[in-house]
Amino acid sequence: MARFVLPSKTLTFSRNTLLGLISPAPVNCSVCYFQNTARRSIRFKHFLASEVNFRKKYCPLYSSLSRVKQVSRRLLCSVATEDSPKQVEESKMETPREIFLKDYKMPDYYFDTVDLKFTLGEEKTIVSSKIAVYPRIEGSTPPLVLDGQDLSLVSIHLNGKALKEEDYHLDARHLTIQSPPSGKYDLEIVTDICPQKNTSLEGLYKSSGNFCTQCEAEGFRKITFFQDRPDIMAKYTVRIEADKSLYPVLLSNGNLAEQGDLEDGRHYAVWEDPFKKPSYLFALVAGQLQSRDDTFVTRSGRKVSLRIWTPADDVPKTAHAMYSLKAAMKWDEDVFGLEYDLDLFNVVAVPDFNMGAMENKSLNIFNSKLVLASPETATDADYAAILGVIGHEYFHNWTGNRVTCRDWFQLSLKEGLTVFRDQEFSSDMGSCTVKRIADVSKLRNYQFPQDAGPMAHPVRPHSYIKMDNFYTVTVYEKGAEVVRMYKTLLGSQGFRKGMDLYFKRHDGQAVTCEDFFAAMRDANDADFANFLLWYSQAGTPVVIVNTSYNPEAHTFSLKFSQDIPPTPGQSVKEPTFIPVAVGLLDSMGKDIPLSTVYHNGTMQSVSSNDQSVCTTVLRVTKKEEEFVFTDIFERPVPSLLRGYSAPIRLESDLTDSDLFFLLANDSDEFNRWEAGQVLARKLMLNLVDDLQRNKPLVLNSNFVQGFKRILCDSSLDKEFVAKAITLPGEGEIMDMMGVADPDAVHTVRTFIRKQLASELRSEFLSTVENNRSSEEYVFNHSNLARRALKNVALAYLGCLEEKEFTDLVLHEYKTATNMTEQFAALAAIAQNPGKTRDDVLDDFYGKWQHDFLVNFCL
CATH class of the missing domain: 2.60.40.1840 (Aminopeptidase N, middle-beta domain)
Structure with missing residues (x-):
């Protein structure tokens, strides 16, 4: 599943976004915010990081999103379609029951092949399935229980013979074949579904004229009756028939085996996937789309066709996504020795796909925000998000698709591992230190509060009532940290040996977290003692x-x-x-x-x-x-x-002198940044205490000098400097207080920023001037780092409320040639109430109010 992207009209900016660089805390900003602010002065509303966590898993960050994978799956609601013959009313469905990891049982039957035929229509869609079934234990004949929801059953045939109603039992959730034959047999089922009325957006649904699917975790049961569980892996062949004028593009998993025209203006396409996969990876798309085409030659010399499908007007904005896909394919070969295994790789991007992104085998589906980019409408954070999320979904081809989860309790086996892989990919494409800072900041701001709250759960939870609730920052981000610890303990070569053994043992299988642990241990003859407790214990050590x-x-x-x-x-x-x-x-x-x-x-x-x-x-x-x-x-x-x-949370007896020493000298850049953040948090807490005691606020001169040394150190990566001179957010500080005092924290943070800006104005001004560029926008690390540092410096100067700097920021807004710099200038202007702010916000709103890519950000 995608890396938590919430494609809604309103997002919450973290301090990692451009607006967050100047805002005292995460700020809720929507299109309406900009429109209304242009007419009247308003105050920013501040709130705790934990509140952000409950509103949406987390916001756009360096590479997981502005990155961020998440349509919070719990926002989905199951809505029953109209009752039909043989369909039990949803109102009579049983009360949801709690499912436990300890109760896992192997299936009584496995499926070898699945042949699907879709006859897409405007009133209804007919789905025909032919499944080759075989028992797990030869000669056993327990009932075959199939999952099904919101389906109208038309017919059932077993080895070509039609079953009568007394031969099976149908209820709101299951179709049970009471007495199946022993040995192997073919099961044919025909159902009617109505994608146009499928408002749950799970299974097959229709939106904006396109047919689309979303089957993870349990959506396939809304398409046809099936053992809808990840340990049922089969080879799929799919035939799609539809009106050619309405749906000229017909896509599914695997390689395109056949296509042609039918009578009455209809056409068909047949797709064959030679690799076994679970039902949650099934995908179908039909609609009016156009593609950007390219090729990738694998290390073994195979030529793979790459296609990114979008509405026609959006094709020009897919160049960066294609670059990202090819970079991910090359990186996976170089770092993990993993080669793409089919002749074709399709990506579909539509504006109303609600799951952010989905790794369906060879047919990845994305929300447009995570594919489309142009310098005029996308920021550096957006470009980084696309790079990371495209990589994430591609990397699932091996960590999730070729080797999948035995059951949904093992979700972190694919998601934690793949998040780790996309983090490493983004690190190698940019700054390793800055990426690590962003990932750790995300973990602390959003996962730590979950660990400390009423929803705390282990990386591998012990039970669930609603599977959708498993898609959390704990499973994804903490799960990635667990994988990273293997690499820390074993080193890069040892970790690669463990990965190689994992694929050698389990390719084509549905496995558990213990299987991954065993591969790492056995490949390196390592003693991991009580390491598995990371999977079973909740909380932050x-x-x-x-x-x-x-x-x-x-x-x-x-x-x-x-x-x-x-x-x-x-x-x-x-x-x-x-x-x-x-x-x-x-x-x-x-x-x-x-x-x-x-x-x-x-x-x-x-x-x-x-x-x-x-x-x-x-x-x-x-x-x-x-x-x-x-x-x-x-x-x-x-x-x-x-x-x-x-x-973990680390506490030590390091003094302030030790921290200043580390800030100036540590060869580990992450810890250099960390020392500065610890000092800043201590400073802010002390000043909050002074404010509450009515003492005058005085900024520590050592802090100013340490800050200045970082700002002026030309040997440091500019993006690292931008991170290092950004103060902790208000939420972080309030999270450390026994009783939060938002007003005091806001006052203190504003005071520190203004004091730094005042005392270092010449250094900030030089930083802005030295990092301007009139060259055409290019997304690469050197340019991204330059813009990041310039924009942070501009934000500091903008908070001074002096005409010289107001004019400077306004000039940067008017002369900006890309969204990254224009939005940074806008954010700097938005700090200070007044006519200039209102005019600029009104201008920005008027320019972009109808562009959905920009609206998505606001």
């Missing part, structure tokens, strides 16, 4: 680190204690396996070479190929334990949890 230095023994000690707070249904937690990447800095700010550490009564080598290392991964597996580094000849400053090596 809190790790406390205390340090001590022994100058006589030349040793440096790190004492760890871990605790996982109680969560609903889990009051007692066991210590889990936490990889903590650590480095030590000497007084000159250089990494100290590390070779040995004393742990569990033994001296252990941490060297690599007999060479000392600058970073080592400590395996914290107990509630309390100590690691002692030897041959340390001065008291070091520890760099803890480098690269954010585990999804």
Whole structure:
């Protein structure tokens, strides 16, 4: 499933978006907001990050969305269609029951092949299926229970013989064949459905003149009677018939085997998928679409046809999506050795596809927002979102399609793993550090509150009532962090060995999280102790680190204690396996070479190929334990949890001086950013306390100087600098308070921003001037980074409310040649009430009010 994209008219901007760069907290902005603000001054409405989480999973971020995968599936509602013969009223359906992981049972029957025929019509659609069935246990004849919802049954044939009503049982949810024959047999079922009335948008539905499907997780049962569960994998052949004038394009999974004309102006297409897949990956699209065509030559020399289908007017905006697809295909070959397996890969993008994006085998379906882009209507965040989400859905071809989930409790097996893969892809296409910062920020802002709230659940939940509720930031984002920990522990080569064994063992199978764990363990002969607890325990571990230095023994000690707070249904937690990447800095700010550490009564080598290392991964597996580094000849400053090596809350005895030292010197750029954020949060909390005590607000001069050093360090990546000089959002600060005080936090954050802008105005002005460009818009890392830094600097200057800078920001708005820079200038202007703001907002609204791609952002 897609990476959480909510294609609605209103989205919530996080501080990672352009407007968020200048807003004191996430701000609710819609088209109406811009229209109304142009007429009158209004105040921004602030709210906690946890509230954002409940409104929509999370907002556009660096590469998962402006990225963000999510139509929150729980927004979908099942709406019954009209009753028909043999159809039981929905009102009589049984009360939903809780499903438990422990109750999983293997199916009594498997399906070998599935032949489907769709006769698409304007009043109804006839679906004919022919299924080759065989029992799991030879000779057994238990009833065959098929899922079905909102279907009108026309006929059933078993081995060519029509069944009578007494031969089967039909209710609102199931069709049961009471006494099937022993051995293999063919089951033929014909049903009527009405896609035009399918308002649940699951199964086959019609919208804006197109037929479209959405089958994950349990939508296929709204198309025909079937064992609609992911461990039923079969080979599909699909024939589609439709009016050629209304539906000239007929698409389904696999390779196009045959097409032609029929009588009465109709035509047909036959699609064959040679690979087994579960029913949730079935897809069908029929409509009036045009395509951008390209080719990709795999590493084995096969030529793959690539087509991106959209309404005709949108085809020019698909160039970046095609680039993203080809980049993803090449990256998967280079990094994981995974080659595309069919002759054709189709992508369909329509504006009213409500699931964001879907990885159907060889026929990915997207909301247009995640495919279409032009410099005039899309920001850098939009381009990054398209790159990441196109990659995510393509990567599912192996992690989700070729190897799928045994049951829906294993959802993170495909989604957590594929999120990790798309994160790595986006990192390699841009800045690894900035991407890591964005992913960790998303985790902290949206997953941590879920872990701390009433909806806390493990990466692999133990039960569910409604499957749609499984699509959460815990399953996706925390699940990705669990996969990342394997790589942290095993290294890149060891992780690749584990992936290779995983595919070798399980290609074409439906498997579990334990199977992935076993592949990683066995491929590397590794001991992961209690690592599997990450899948079964909810909550965010809190790790406390205390340090001590022994100058006589030349040793440096790190004492760890871990605790996982109680969560609903889990009051007692066991210590889990936490990889903590650590480095030590000497007084000159250089990494100290590390070779040995004393742990569990033994001296252990941490060297690599007999060479000392600058970073080592400590395996914290107990509630309390100590690691002692030897041959340390001065008291070091520890760099803890480098690269954010585990999804935990870390508390340490580092002083402010230590943090400023790390901010200036740490070779791990993530921890350099983290030190600055910790200092900023502490500063903001202290100033909130001063404000509440009616003390004057004074900005720490050390903080200003540390901020200035980062801003003026030309050796740093510009996108990293843009991240590093962005203050924590108000939601983060309020989340750390016993009793939140939104007004005080807002006042303090505004004060800090204005003080920084005032004291560093010349540096900010130089940053804006040095990062202008009159060249044509190009989406690549160097240009993206330049624009990001310029826009953050502009936002700081814009908050000063001085004519010089108001004129500067207005000039940037009027001369901008792309949406990234124009919207950044708009956001900077929008900070300060007045006629200039009203005029600019009115201008922007008037220009873009009818463009759905821009409206989607607002």
